[in-house]
Amino acid sequence: MxxxxxxxxxxxxxxxxxxxxxxxxxxxxxxxxxxxxxxxxxxxxxxxxxxxxxxxxPKRSCPNEEGVIYAPADGKVVVIEDVEENEHLKEKRTQVSIFMSPLNVHVNYYPIAGEVSYTKYHPGKFLVAWHPKSSTENERSTVGFKTKSGVEIIMRQIAGAVARRIITYSNVGEYFSGGDQFGFIKFGSRIDIFLPTDAEILVNLEDKTVGSETPIARLK
Known part of the structure; x- marks a missing residue:
């Protein structure tokens, strides 16, 4: 390893x-x-x-099944809900959030193949990562990308009470495969992924995920 x-x-x-x-x-x-x-x-x-x-x-191998969204990180599913994605897409999306404890692997993975279309870093607070307002008030970094079929997806790395540094490697215009690394968050954190509301969600609250290997949704 x-x-x-x-x-x-x-x-x-x-x-x-x-x-x-x-x-x-x-x-x-x-x-x-x-x-x-x-x-x-x-x-x-x-x-x-x-x-x-x-x-x-750890050595990981993403199955890259067409239309399947894989977990962008190791951790536990703490949020599954429909919300307004107000930063970039400005529309209703299904949010799936994965909380990473300090014991989890902290590599962040692209969940499906595509092209980066948006990136933005936001300074902010350091609320505990499971706090409802952490998604919009904490230090965070947002990455938007389009899949090969043209579906746009948003991911957001969020710092927590312990995590104090977010690293994002994504650059607008670059292509990637599912399972490629796009970032790292040091010492406990969370990732939100905003999916189309008609996506079939394949996980439940409290489920444990393995980054780049656990299917979390299927696109229509």
Whole structure:
């Protein structure tokens, strides 16, 4: 399993600090209390493993079945509802939202093949990602694209109370396949995807998703 390029700086700093802290624990505590030393070392190891695990990039293969929308991220479905998409399309859409905990893979994937038609970054608040207003008030990045059949879809990366950096690779005019990476959000977040209201939704609330592999909708 690979590590994501967005974690390079953090992982280097984490490794250096871990070595320094481990040495400090050894020279400062090992001779005083071997149990306290062992507990602190174990806590340090667990922390480092979690940081490295956060930036993992598992090998995925998107089925790319025609007309099927796959999950853009790992996580849990927290919203399925009809809403007004007021940023770009200005029309009613079915919103499906996936919440990513810090334990989930945080790579973001294109859910179907197409061409990028719109991108915009919005600064904002850092409400918890499942808060109803996080979709419109939090720091976020919106990507719009057209499928090969001409259907336009909107995706929105949303920062949360912990997530403080959104990375989006999309550029207007570029073509992509389902399963290609389009971004990364650091340390807990959410993705909203706005689908045509006549799309057949294939997931339910609380369902767990696997990015680029779980079908979440089928276009008419």
């Amino acid at each position: 690979k590590l994501h390029k967005e974690g390079t700086k953090i992982l280097v700093i984490t490794t250096i600090l871990t070595i320094l802290l481990s040495a400090g624990f050894y020279f400062g505590l090992a001779s005083i209390s071997i149990w306290l030393f062992a507990i602190l070392e174990l806590a340090l190891i667990i922390f480092v493993v979690l940081i490295f695990r956060f930036f993992r990039v």
